[in-house]
Amino acid sequence: xxxxxxxxxxxxxxxxxxxxxxxxxxxxxxxxxxxxxxxxxxxxxxxxxxxxxxxxxxxxxxxxxxxxxxxxxxxxxxxxxxxxxxxxxxxxxxxxxxxxxxxxxxxxxxxxxxxxxxxxxxxxxxxxxxxxxxxxxxxxxxxxxxxxxxxxxxxxxxxxxxxxxxxxxxxxxxxxxxxxxxxxxxxxxxxxxxxxxxxxxxxxxxxxxxxxxxxxxxxxxxxxxxxxxxxxxxxxxxxxxxxxxxxxxxxxxxxxxxxxxxxxxxxxxxxxxxxxxxxxxxxxxxxxxxxxxxxxxxxxxxxxxxxxxxxxxxxxxxxxxxxxxxxxxxxxxxxxxxxxxxxxxxxxxxxxxxxxxxxxxxxxxxxxxxxxxxxxxxxxxxxxxxxxxxxxxxxxxxxxxxxxxxxxxxxxxxxxxxxxxxxxxxx
Numbered sequence: 001x002x003x004x005x006x007x008x009x010x011x012x013x014x015x016x017x018x019x020x021x022x023x024x025x026x027x028x029x030x031x032x033x034x035x036x037x038x039x040x041x042x043x044x045x046x047x048x049x050x051x052x053x054x055x056x057x058x059x060x061x062x063x064x065x066x067x068x069x070x071x072x073x074x075x076x077x078x079x080x081x082x083x084x085x086x087x088x089x090x091x092x093x094x095x096x097x098x099x100x101x102x103x104x105x106x107x108x109x110x111x112x113x114x115x116x117x118x119x120x121x122x123x124x125x126x127x128x129x130x131x132x133x134x135x136x137x138x139x140x141x142x143x144x145x146x147x148x149x150x151x152x153x154x155x156x157x158x159x160x161x162x163x164x165x166x167x168x169x170x171x172x173x174x175x176x177x178x179x180x181x182x183x184x185x186x187x188x189x190x191x192x193x194x195x196x197x198x199x200x201x202x203x204x205x206x207x208x209x210x211x212x213x214x215x216x217x218x219x220x221x222x223x224x225x226x227x228x229x230x231x232x233x234x235x236x237x238x239x240x241x242x243x244x245x246x247x248x249x250x251x252x253x254x255x256x257x258x259x260x261x262x263x264x265x266x267x268x269x270x271x272x273x274x275x276x277x278x279x280x281x282x283x284x285x286x287x288x289x290x291x292x293x294x295x296x297x298x299x300x301x302x303x304x305x306x307x308x309x310x311x312x313x314x315x316x317x318x319x320x321x322x323x324x325x326x327x328x329x330x331x332x333x334x335x336x337x338x339x340x341x342x343x344x345x346x347x348x349x350x351x352x353x354x355x356x357x358x359x360x361x362x363x364x365x366x367x368x369x370x371x372x373x374x375x376x377x378x379x380x381x382x383x384x385x386x387x388x389x390x391x392x393x394x395x396x397x398x399x400x401x402x403x404x405x406x407x408x409x410x411x412x413x414x415x416x417x418x419x420x421x422x423x424x425x426x427x
Contacts, residue, residue, distance in 0.1 A: 018066050020059060022082040023089075024052035030086070035388040036414060040276035043132040044090055057140055061147065062089070068152035076346045083386045084156070084342075091158075092150050094279070095271035096143040097121040097135060116142065122280035150268075155260055155342055157191050158272040161294065162417045163337050164195035165205045166368050166395045166410055168245040171333060173424070175250075177362040177401070182252025183332045186358060188313045188351070189339030190256035191269050194295060197303045202248040206418070211238040214423035241420065253305050257322070259312040266299050314347035319354045330360040337368045338415070341383045348379050356400060365398040373406050380406040390414060391421075 016022045030045025051058035062085075069080040101121035103113050112118070119138055125131025139147070171183070187196050198205070212234065273295065274282070282292035289297075309325075311318035313336075323329060334355045340348055355365045367381070370392045374382035385392035395410030413419035 016082040018069070018080040018082045018085040020052065020063055020066070023062055023066075023085050024049055026082040026086045027052065030388065033388050035087075036275050036278070036416065038275040038277040040126045040132070040280065041090065043126060043129055044093070044136070044276065045086075046129065047132045047136050048086070048089070051136070055140075057144070058136075061140075061144065061151070064148070065089070065151040072153065076344045078342070078344045087387060088151065088154070088156055090276075091156060091272040092147055092154075093136065093139055094274075094276060095150075095268055096139045096146060098267060098271055099146070100138060100142065122276075122283050124280065126276060126280070154268075156272055157260060157265070157269050158338065159191040159194045159269050159295075160273055160338075160415065160417075161194040161198050161298070162206055162291075163368055163415065164199060164335075165208070165245045165417055166337075166366060167195075167199060167333075167335055168205065168247070168249060169241065169422075170364070170366055170395065170397065170409060171249055172244055172247065174362075174364055174399075178332055180250065182250050184252055184330070185254045186257055186331045186334045186355075187254055188257045188334065188336040188355075189260075190258055190337070192266060192299050193256050193303075193306055193308070194298045195337065196254040196256055196306050197298045197301065199249060200251050200254060200303050200305045202251075205245050207242045208238055208245070208418065208420055210234065210419045211241045212421045213237050214421060215425050237422075241422070251305060253307065256306065256308045257311055257313050258308060259310065259318075269299075270295060313354055314343055314350045316350060316354065319357065323358075329358065330363070331358050332360060332363055333366070334359060334363065335366045335368065340367055340369045340371065343383075345377075345379060348381075348383070352379060352398065355398070356404060359400050361400060363400045365400075367396045367398070368410075369394070369396075371396050373408055387415065393417075 016026070027045045028049035031042050031049065034042040034045060048058070052062065053059075065085065066080060073079070097119075098121060100116075100119040102108055104116045104119045106112055106118065119135075121135070123131065123135075126135060175183075185196070185199075187193075190196055274292065279292065282290045309322055311322060313319070336351070336355075340351070343351065352365075359365065369383060370385040370387070371381050371383050371394050373396065374380065380398075381396055390413050391411055393412045393415045394408055395412075397407045397409050398404050399407070408423060411421045411423075
């Protein structure tokens with residue numbers, strides 16, 4: 001198997017353009033390097049890689065996806081890359097797992113689909129290769145037509161509220177500018193708004209497990225980690241960060257600027273927001289509410305102060321429409337969580353211009369994404385990297401009061417935001 005799928009770092013540049021060969025190699029890479037260390041994702045990766053070689057139905061579906069994405073691509077859209085393709089395929093299979101379970105499991109529906117065998121999801125069987133093979137085969141046999149449209153047109157719509165811990169780290173550092181007034185915030189691409197709702201409710205986020213501070217004891221960047229800093233010192237930094245994310249914020253109004261997701265797509269957002277193994281673990285009997293319970297609760301909850309505006313933040317015309325509805329509007333803070341990586345360079349440039357236009361003179365933009373500072377790029381940052389790699393997920397600040405030059409304040413070990421490198425130095 002390994003000779004068919006060589007090391008992707010050696011074979012394919014970043015980001016690798018999606019082709020049947022590159023997507024197959026990226027699937028196989030999951031077998032050795034699954035996102036989040038999730039063994040179910042590893043099994044899916046191996047199953048999908050095998051089927052790219054042996055299952056013409058599966059391979060044809062991937063080829064059709066790549067063809068359709070190229071055919072419907074707007075001129076300025078980024079090309080489909082192999083990492084994004086494999087992630088979207090996995091997420092859409094998970095949605096079909098959820099759908100099959102809901103429609104065929106007698107314990108969950110009074111009218112199972114006639115003629116369909118029960119399909120139970122989540123199931124521990126997906127921790128085995130045979131169980132994963134059966135699950136994939138069921139989707140291909142029973143639900144393949146339901147995959148065609150999303151694979152051709154949909155975007156990944158994950159919603160991981162813990163990523164909004166970055167807002168609770170960033171805002172206290174600039175809150176003095178606003179004199180204690182309730183803050184007005186725009187959150188770009190909030191999906192179904194779980195993060196903004198948590199901020200408005202001042203509900204607790206999961207604590208940081210480890211935090212380091214750049215500039216201390218020789219730590220300059222993630223390549224220096226883990227570097228001995230003295231356990232006492234690391235504990236103090238971690239405790240200080242956790243105190244920050246535990247403090248309430250004076251949020252007055254959060255506007256979700258969203259173009260793609262409606263409330264009717266909650267199941268798709270759920271399937272896109274949890275790793276396979278996470279979803280299984282969260283569905284096991286438990287005493288305390290977990291992240292899946294929180295997802296289900298917040299998805300249905302209306303929160304005072306949370307508003308939605310249907311529009312594309314990469315469109316000047318849509319921002320014009322927003323300002324026509326809210327003349328004189330100024331935001332104190334704008335956040336873009338895990339949305340910019342789906343934009344072209346031109347779309348990112350428009351989004352940055354729109355953010356600068358909507359912010360007050362004291363306002364700040366936070367881009368939380370797979371991003372690094374790149375002075376050679378006209379936008380000042382470079383987006384990219386594989387989700388399965390560590391330390392690719394960052395928090396970059398554009399401060400209108402300080403020249404609008406990007407500064408990287410945060411970098412997380414994984415997009416689940418449990419271990420953190422902070423860098424508040426002036427560069």
